[in-house]
Amino acid sequence: MLEIAMNRMESGGEAKLKYGTPDFQIIKPGAYxxxxxxxxxxxxxxxxxxxxxxxxxxxxxxxxxxxxMEAGGRKR
Structure with a gap:
């Protein structure tokens, strides 16, 4: 299973996402x-x-x- 995931990541490249609640939107397609x-x-x-x-x-x-914790645990 890990090998399949690694092959999929290598062939798809890095994606760019816009993170929302509760889902994310794909800005640039990719595998990871x-x-x-x-x-x-x-x-x-x-x-x-x-x-x-x-x-x-x-x-x-x-x-x-x-x-x-690095961000100080603050919510804006």
Whole structure:
């Protein structure tokens, strides 16, 4: 399964998204986005965490929480 996901990411390139609530909009088609915290590639079909405010994607809940703490835990 991981091999299939990696092949899909290599052939599709990096996407550009506009993050909204509760979904995202694809601005530039691609197979993945990068986690703003770890730099890890996230296949679009596995993307579950992002910030509408910062327009960033996160690989998992821990990365999302880390970014929130770095930002001071503030909501605007």
């Amino acid at each position: 986005v990068r986690c703003a915290v770890t730099g890890e590639a996230i296949p679009l079909d596995l993307l579950r965490y992002w910030s509408v405010e910062r327009q960033e994607a996160y690989v998992d809940g821990e990365a999302s929480f880390r970014r929130e």
